[in-house]
Amino acid sequence: MSPCPIPPKPASRPEKTSRLRQILLFRRDIFTSQPERLYRAKMAEFKTLFFHSYLINQPDLIHTVLKERPEDFPKSGVISSSLKDLLGNAVFVTNGATWKRQRRMIDPAFEGGRLRETFDAMVAAGETAIARINISNTPEPIEIEEETSHLAADVIFRTLFSLPITHRDANAVFQEFRAYQRSQPLLNLASFLPVPGWMPRIFNREAGRSARRIRALLSALTEARAIEISRGSAPDDLATKIMTTRDPASGTCFEAAEMVDQVAIFFLAGHETSASALAWALYLLASDPDTQLRAAREAQRVLGTGRPRFSDVRRLGFIRDVWRETLRLYPPVPMMLRETTRPERFRNRAIRRGAQIVISPWHLHRHPDLWHRPDHFDPGRWQRDEARENASTAWIPFSTGPRVCTGAGFAMVEGVLLLAMLLRAFEFRAVPGQVPVPVAHLTVRARDGIHLKIRPRGADTGT
Ligand code: HEM
Numbered sequence: 103m104s105p106c107p108i109p110p111k112p113a114s115r116p117e118k119t120s121r122l123r124q125i126l127l128f129r130r131d132i133f134t135s136q137p138e139r140l141y142r143a144k145m146a147e148f149k150t151l152f153f154h155s156y157l158i159n160q161p162d163l164i165h166t167v168l169k170e171r172p173e174d175f176p177k178s179g180v181i182s183s184s185l186k187d188l189l190g191n192a193v194f195v196t197n198g199a200t201w202k203r204q205r206r207m208i209d210p211a212f213e214g215g216r217l218r219e220t221f222d223a224m225v226a227a228g229e230t231a232i233a234r235i236n237i238s239n240t241p242e243p244i245e246i247e248e249e250t251s252h253l254a255a256d257v258i259f260r261t262l263f264s265l266p267i268t269h270r271d272a273n274a275v276f277q278e279f280r281a282y283q284r285s286q287p288l289l290n291l292a293s294f295l296p297v298p299g300w301m302p303r304i305f306n307r308e309a310g311r312s313a314r315r316i317r318a319l320l321s322a323l324t325e326a327r328a329i330e331i332s333r334g335s336a337p338d339d340l341a342t343k344i345m346t347t348r349d350p351a352s353g354t355c356f357e358a359a360e361m362v363d364q365v366a367i368f369f370l371a372g373h374e375t376s377a378s379a380l381a382w383a384l385y386l387l388a389s390d391p392d393t394q395l396r397a398a399r400e401a402q403r404v405l406g407t408g409r410p411r412f413s414d415v416r417r418l419g420f421i422r423d424v425w426r427e428t429l430r431l432y433p434p435v436p437m438m439l440r441e442t443t444r445p446e447r448f449r450n451r452a453i454r455r456g457a458q459i460v461i462s463p464w465h466l467h468r469h470p471d472l473w474h475r476p477d478h479f480d481p482g483r484w485q486r487d488e489a490r491e492n493a494s495t496a497w498i499p500f501s502t503g504p505r506v507c508t509g510a511g512f513a514m515v516e517g518v519l520l521l522a523m524l525l526r527a528f529e530f531r532a533v534p535g536q537v538p539v540p541v542a543h544l545t546v547r548a549r550d551g552i553h554l555k556i557r558p559r560g561a562d563t564g565t
Pocket of ligand 1: 193194195205367368371372373375376379433434435437438439498499500501504505506507508509510512513
């Protein structure tokens with residue numbers, strides 16, 4: 103067995119950096135704008151020109167904010183104009199009674215039994231990705247983030263609208279979303295912080311146009327589905343389930359425009375996050391051949407040569423540990439933002455009303471007081487006490503409390519299944535000298551992509 107490798111971690115800024123430089127770094131990438139001491143801090147205070155924020159990195163404080171008193175710490179009302187153009191009043195950005203109503207209507211679509219029903223669509227997307235990689239059959243490295251984005255978008259479209267990504271409308275949304283990301287160099291956490299209104303507008307006019315085009319496409323899909331539902335010919339997928347669920351409190355369903363908001367967040371949150379984690383998982387395995395071989399053997403043993411079944415996922419224990427460890431090291435949503443609604447006292451420090459509270463899975467998951475050798479890739483830790491103790495308090499890739507990710511169960515099946523299918527089909531190898539640099543956009547991505555060599559896996563893996 104090779105020793106646990108240390109995967110890439112972005113450089114931190116020097117402790118003494120001018121205020122202006124800090125702001126410039128922050129706008130470019132939030133990781134490199136932070137000092138190294140944040141990884142060891144329990145709480146840190148930041149004052150910039152535009153906002154006053156506190157990063158909390160202590161499990162009991164995070165518990166207070168996300169689980170004990172979430173209503174005292176709503177999501178900040180400020181998001182960049184182009185994100186608002188894309189998401190409208192989606193469940194991801196609302197608060198209070200609006201948010202509660204939205205969750206009452208969305209949550210039933212993700213209950214345990216429904217997950218089983220989405221499984222075939224996930225398998226079909228995995229098979230299509232494997233065929234796509236096989237056709238490209240090149241000895242040259244492949245940019246794997248691009249591939250996992252395609253795959254995760256395919257999963258979302260198949261589960262939400264019963265459409266493969268090759269379908270004209272689904273593909274149009276996917277392509278337009280890529281244009282949105284390209285025209286949105288500032289699509290990072292700064293989008294969620296209260297910077298002056300003029301700032302995002304100047305930079306993001308093209309992103310705003312792109313967002314409106316995406317919404318127009320999603321509106322057309324949603325309207326078509328509403329017609330199918332009224333005729334009784336709609337497929338039984340997530341879109342139909344969400345559109346036909348009545349809020350038990352008010353007896354109402356989503357209006358058409360509200361539904362477009364929800365579809366937009368499902369597409370964004372549901373594919374960007376899984377794509378990011380899948381790409382990092384493949385990179386971690388490519389850099390650690392022994393662990394990859396162990397995972398591939400498990401995939402071959404459990405899946406055999408046939409089509410994966412839902413019951414197989416439970417038996418892919420080691421691959422699940424690889425997935426958890428990837429979500430620890432590269433949590434796709436690296437930081438979450440909340441706002442105080444009244445004066446608070448944290449760690450004996452007075453916090454005024456309206457301050458930003460930053461909860462950072464990125465820092466929490468690498469805290470040396472909580473994790474043994476926190477920067478090491480070590481899936482084995484998930485079978486040790488350390489991880490079992492931390493699983494519900496210091497590992498929050500899906501957040502926690504009432505605002506926990508609606509797709510958490512979905513993503514835990516999707517990630518494990520797709521990794522197993524890909525590892526059964528291919529061997530992944532890192533390219534010497536090409537080390538990806540993590541940057542925080544809306545999700546954690548690699549600055550210049552992740553390039554891996556891929557070849558069909560021989561039958562020599564053994565079982
Ligand atoms: C590895 C995959 C995923 C990760 C790591 C992830 C992570 C997260 C996190 C951390 C949040 C909370 C953000 C915050 O409070 O600021 C969130 C919210 C959300 N996620 Fe996910 N997510 C993933 C996959 C998915 C999928 C597959 C879907 C849907 C199919 C989804 C739908 C949502 C929605 C709708 C919310 C908003 C929930 C609310 O605010 O009440 N996510 N996700």
